[in-house]
Amino acid sequence: MALELTISGIDAAYGAVRALQGVSISVKDGETVALLGTNGNGKSTLMKCVMGIVRPSTGKIELKIENKNHDLTRLSTEEIVSLGVAMVPEGRRLFPKLTVEENLLLGAFRPQARPDIAKNLALCYETFDVLKQRRGQLAGSMSGGQQQMLAIARALMSSPKLLLVDEPSVGLSPLLVSNTITMIKQLKERHGLTVLMAEQNFHQAIRIADRGYLIVHGEIVFEGESVADLEANDLVKNYYLGTAG
């Protein structure tokens, strides 16, 4: 197996606020794994732990890539990115005063991605036509949906092997949510990406997920081996779908 992310038993806290407790999940080569959970349950914190932005107090985060094991808790964010892990962060975090194209080129900052810039840029422009039309425009002047496309495209510029996407649907209209999810599905199929996606929108998430985890108050309360598994689960119905379940 070429790639495998294994998180085992991690705890994380912001000062006195405990955000994760004993979280264990895994993501295997070629999978799309959904991390489900409502507001404030720890989805973003878990992703930040993978990227080395938040450090877990206990537990292990291991990434196996091309038969080499890396202990992500000991690496800096820059080193983790260099291994081929990219994140589309919550709130997009674009560089608003740089142009669309400059944002994309910054996505290819890691030296390993630079030889493929021309190819990746062409691919991004082919996938997201609007980015091509607006390549010279400041990123901050675009609409929410366009910014989300740019955030995803920027992450793809680094030729990632593992892509983390934190709530791609936040702040978008239902139609744009649906389009964005479709886009991620296509990208994943084309690039052979492995994806871990945090999402509150259950119905959109299960359109592309192979399986998923439900996180509540910083703990994994259910692991669904398939979409059907997730849909049938009472916890998912109660906690996650809320009144809808």
Place this chain on the structure above:
Amino acid sequence: MPQVAHPAFLVMGAYATYVLAGYGVDPLLAGLLLMPVFFVFGLGVYQFYYSTFEGRGSDQGLRGIAFFFGVAFIVQVGLILVFGVDQQLVDASYIGTSVEFGEMRIPKRMLVAFGVALALTSALALYFSRTFTGRAIRAVAQDEGALRLMGADPVRIKRWAFGIATATCALAGALLIIVGPVDPNVDRLYIGRTFCVVVLGGLGSMSGTLVAGLILGIAESVVLTTAGTAWAPAVAFGILLVVLGVRPAGLFGR
């Protein structure tokens, strides 16, 4: 980005040029030779700042700025102790002669300074827009955390940016002493002009800065010839006040 110390580095560049010129080095060449030295010096100053302030999280609010004020003060006092408060100047073939364009006589030193400044500005503009590090320097001021997600270390980028800004001061300092005599407090003369040009041109816009510089230059010489030298320093502040009141984003601000 803490740029508070750079006016002092600029004067230091002028004095370093003066010293090299004393050994017979052409002032422009001296400025160029000093660039790598100043670059390394800038890296060192930033690293010191990082390990004493920023890296410990004690750079909040005024304390970070206070560090650079301190550095500027030390540089200035150092220059006074070594060179005294008198004005110093340098000599070169293009200083003290002028070219004639019909009715107009333009001092060669001004043409040289203008040309070199233009070249330096263009080189920097290219660097900031065409290179990975240049783009990262512009990005680091906007969102350090996001830059980290691109695989760039914000501290390394900021240190590099500080080095480049300091290296620029070496050549700019050489131009300063080519244009006119320099004393350790000459940066005060330029503070009003700097603010004026930056506000008028809009922060971060290279072409805006150039146009703003031209406007200020023309306005100053008009006032100089009509109202007398005493009024010249008021021009920059006058424009500054008007622009802040009428168009705070500057001429080209978006």
